[in-house]
Amino acid sequence: MQTNFTVTGMSCYRCKKAIEKALSAIAGVAKVAVDLVAGSVVVTHDNSVTVETIREQIEMLGFIVAT
Numbered sequence: 001m002q003t004n005f006t007v008t009g010m011s012c013y014r015c016k017k018a019i020e021k022a023l024s025a026i027a028g029v030a031k032v033a034v035d036l037v038a039g040s041v042v043v044t045h046d047n048s049v050t051v052e053t054i055r056e057q058i059e060m061l062g063f064i065v066a067t
């Protein structure tokens with residue numbers, strides 16, 4: 001399944017890398033696509049990963065998840 005998050009606070013390549021690294025480390029996450037311009041993070045994951053888990057990981061890095 002694929003979940004699309006709208007994330008505020010991602011401003012540069014390092015933000016992108018930090019999110020990709022943190023979310024890829026979650027077991028069950030297959031793919032992470034960060035679009036800095038659109039402010040979106042699209043995560044491809046299996047059913048063992050909840051939206052809440054992904055959201056918490058993004059927020060722990062200091063970003064704000066709108067959806």
Ligand SMILES: [Cu+2]
Binds near residue numbers: 015
């Ligand atoms: Cu940055």
